[in-house]
Amino acid sequence: MMSMASQAATHLPSLENLPVTTLFENCKSVDQLRQIHAHTIKKGIMSSPLVQNKIVAFPCEHEGGNMLYARRLFDEIPEPSVFVCNTMIEGYSRLNRPKDGVSMYLEMLRRNVKPNDYTFPFLFKGFKRDTALAYGQELHGHVVKYGFDSNVFVQNALVNMYSLSGMIDMASGVFDMSCERDVVTWNVMISGYNRIKHFDESRKLFKAMMEKGVFPTSVTFALVLSACSKLKDLDTGKQVHRYIKECKIQPNLVLENALIAMYAACGEMTVSLDIFENMKTSDVISWTSIITGFANSGQVDLARKYFDRMSERDYVSWTAMIDGYLRVNRFKEALELFRKMQTSKIKPDEFTVVSILTACAHLGALELGEWINTYIDRHKIKKDSFVGNALVDMYFKCGNVEKGLQIFNEMQRDKFTWTAVIVGLAINGYGEEALDMFSQMLEASIMPDEITCVGVLCACTHTGMVDKGRRFFASMINQHGIQPNVAHYGCMVDLLGRAGHLQEAYEVIQNMPVKPNSVVWGALLGACRIHKDAEMAELAAKNILELEPGNSAVYVLLCNIYATCNKLESLRELREMMLKRGIKKIPGCSLIEMNGMVHEFVAGDQSHPQSKEIYLKLEKITSNLKFAGYTPDMSEVFLDVGEEDKESSVYRHSEKLAIAFGLLSSKPGVTIRIVKNLRMCVDCHRMAKLVSKVYSREVIVRDRTRFHHFRHGSCSCKDYW
DNA sequence: GATGGTTGGG
Structure with missing residues (x-):
């Protein structure tokens, strides 16, 4: 050859x-x-x-x-x-x-x-954000010095370069001064606003451009459609679609994708699908937009059908699908999909890891969360503020306070970071520390928002700091300029109610300027359970059921209160009403992560492959604990069953099954971490305390509202929850 | 010898 x-x-x-x-x-x-x-x-x-x-x-x-x-x-x-x-x-x-x-x-x-008029466009074309920041302004000086600042190509390159560097004011400065403007000048300016997510500015600019009679190109349309998607502005989106047809613009892939995405984002899946099915060629972007559209409209299973039909998937489509599961709180499926993504050898990016960390936070899946943390470091995934905040949130919501604080201390902190750490400390029972963080946040000149204030009130609530909570609530408007909303009133009712100030809590509800919702009344109802006030409980329950007639948790809570207060006649009537109305108790459900897998137990569950062993283990644990002085606490049991059955139903609570499974399948000394969907019952709480002592194990249970760290026979909540 | 575009986040 x-x-x-x-x-x-x-x-x-x-x-x-x-x-x-x-x-x-x-x-x-x-x-x-x-x-x-x-x-x-x-x-x-x-x-x-x-x-x-x-x-x-x-x-x-x-x-x-x-x-x-x-x-x-x-x-x-x-x-x-x-x-x-x-x-x-x-x-x-x-x-x-x-x-x-x-x-x-x-x-x-x-x-x-x-240099000539070609030099600068060529030079700027290769620029990224960092180079644009480093050399942009100096080179702009050169443009002026050599007299090319009135050349339209050079102007366009300059506007684009400035928008790339994030200096949108410089970009719009050049745009405003430009003596000769063409459609590309408008396009790069609109693209600049899209880049920094000022989509309303993009839309304004597009309208101004139309008014001036500048003829848009398909690029202009794609840009403004993208802005409409983000703004969920169907009206302008449709108008743009009409222009496209009127102007007889040849439909191309990018433009059609922009249309599909716009209609999908605005919930018009029929139109979106129509374009999608009639396009000559589709690509991964078209498919991903359809998936996101279905996921956003709550049809995650339909989204999955399209996802499975894709011929090729990139990391964006995987992330979109994973995120679809997150939106409907189907975290386990999100994690399962993530495992499949790894099998497909598609590398996650910072968007993906934020989604996965969020799922871990909800499931309390610490092992996987830690693995993601290592993955981020090893694969040099960009640790932006989203990733950092998701890590902090994950560690706290998985009960690992030390690691959460460590990440927090090492990173650039914004408002959301501080809020995550304040809420994180609060739910883990570190109320004082949370308040201290709040002071530090103010010292760092970071302005709190509504959510931060919820965190601060939450910290006071979980540690019973009533006066501090009262004072903070009063300072919200004066010192921080934040008008308390219904969530904050809910926190106050919770704070006062838990501490036993039921009357004052009720007064807060009566005097609040916004209409109390079921959360606010729910806080009062919860307080009534702790302080055994059946009368106030009835009032709270009545108000909740007016707002949410099907709220089964309210019935159950009221049953508990009647049982605790020994109001057996009321209990019987309520039970009958529940049967008549078909109200069923939400089954208690506990998650435990072992060796990277999340195991799920519902009360009385026998579906786990190791079910038999687990029940045997649980029996053994109970008898061991009885030696250590454990007697089952039946006060919260209201089922019409004999004493013996009562014990066996408490005995089958999901967190007990999870604890038994945890003791069965981990080495001595390993912390047992459990996430429960409902509030822990008194008996399970008592049992967990003893397990931590008798088996020398740290047991961490995250229930509906907070963490219980069981160590050496006592709980971090100091039995106040 | 030139410039601009579509999908996923706390």
Whole structure:
């Protein structure tokens, strides 16, 4: 087989008779270029700027951009023209080597080659955010100095470069000053606002552009449709769609994708699907938009059907599907999908890990969360504030306070970071520390928002700091300029009620300026359970059931209260009413993570493969604990069953099954972590305390509202929950 | 020898 060089050599004789331009047109490889190069030297035409440029352009544009060779050829040119310098700069930009582009530019200045109107667009094209920040303004100075600031191409490149660096004011400054504006100038400006998520500005600009009679292109439409998606502005979106039809713009893939995404984001799945099914070719973006559309409208199973039908999936489509499960609180399925994603060898990015960490936080899946943390470090996933905050949130919600604080201390902190740590400390029973964090947050000049205030009140509630809570609530408007909303009133009712100030809590409800919702009344009802006030409980329950007639938790809680207060007649009536209305108790459900798998137990569950062993273990634990003084606490049992059955129903509570499973399947000394969907009952709480003592195990249970860290026979909640 | 575009987040 002949080598490329000898092939080229066979063509050499004809070189003599052909014009140089034809030679370049037929040039197929760097080897052939060498022949042509030698030929041009021999003919003495290397001084021609055109020939110089052709020679250097070839390696820039072929074989993936051989800039090393281009540079060698460039160095042989004694007096390079601006043409060939631009070619070199363009070559570096194309290969995403903006710094080399800048060096080339500086070199040409040193060699007294003046830039022309092509130089800056080529140079800026390769810029990323960091290079735009580092060199942008200085190079803007050069643009002015050399007099290209009125060239529309240069202006467009400048606007784009500034928007890339996040300096939107500079971008719009250049845009406003631009004497000559074309449709691309408008496009890059709109794209700039899209980039920083100022979608209303994008929409405004589009309307202004239309009013000025500038004729939009398909790029303009794609940009403004994207803004409409994010704004969920169906009206403007439809209007744009009409323009597209009126202007007879040829539909292309990107534009159709933008339309699909807009309709999907606005909940118009029928229209979105119609476009999707009638397009000539679809790509991964079209499919992902459809999936997101279904997921956003709550039809996650339909979204999954489309996801499964995709011929290829990228990390965005995986993340979109995972996020679809998160939206409907189907966290286990989110994690299962993530495992499949790993099997498919698709690398997660920072978006994916935030979704997974969120799922871990909800499930209390600490092991997986830790694994993700390691993964982020090892694979150098960008640790932006979203990722950092998701990590902090995950560690606290999984009960690992130390690690949560460690991440918090190491990262750049924004409002959300502080809020996550304040809430995290609060739910783990570190009320004082949470308040201290809040002071530090104020010292760091970070303004709290409504959620931060919920965290602060929550901290006071879980540690019984009634006066501090009262004072903070009063300071919300005056000191922080935050009007308390219904959630804050709910916190106050919770705070006062738990501490036994039931009357005061009720007064808060009566005097609050917004209509109390079921959460507010629920806080009062919960307080009534703790303080055994059946009368107030009836009042609270009545109000909740007016708002939410099907709220079964209210019935159950009221039953508990009647049982505790020994109001057996009321209990019987309520039970009858529940049967008549078909109200069923929400089954208690506990999750425990073992060896990276999340196991789920519901009360009385026998579906686990190791069910038999688990029940045997539980029996053994109970008898061991009875030696240590454990007697079942039946006060919260209200079922119409005999004493013995009562015990066995408490005995089958999901957290007990999970604890038994935990003791069964982990080594001595390993912390047992459980997440429960309901509030822990008194008996399970008592049992967990004893397990922590008798088995020398730390047991951490996260219930509906807070954490219980059981150590050496006592609980971090100090039996106050 | 030129510039602009579509999908997923706490």
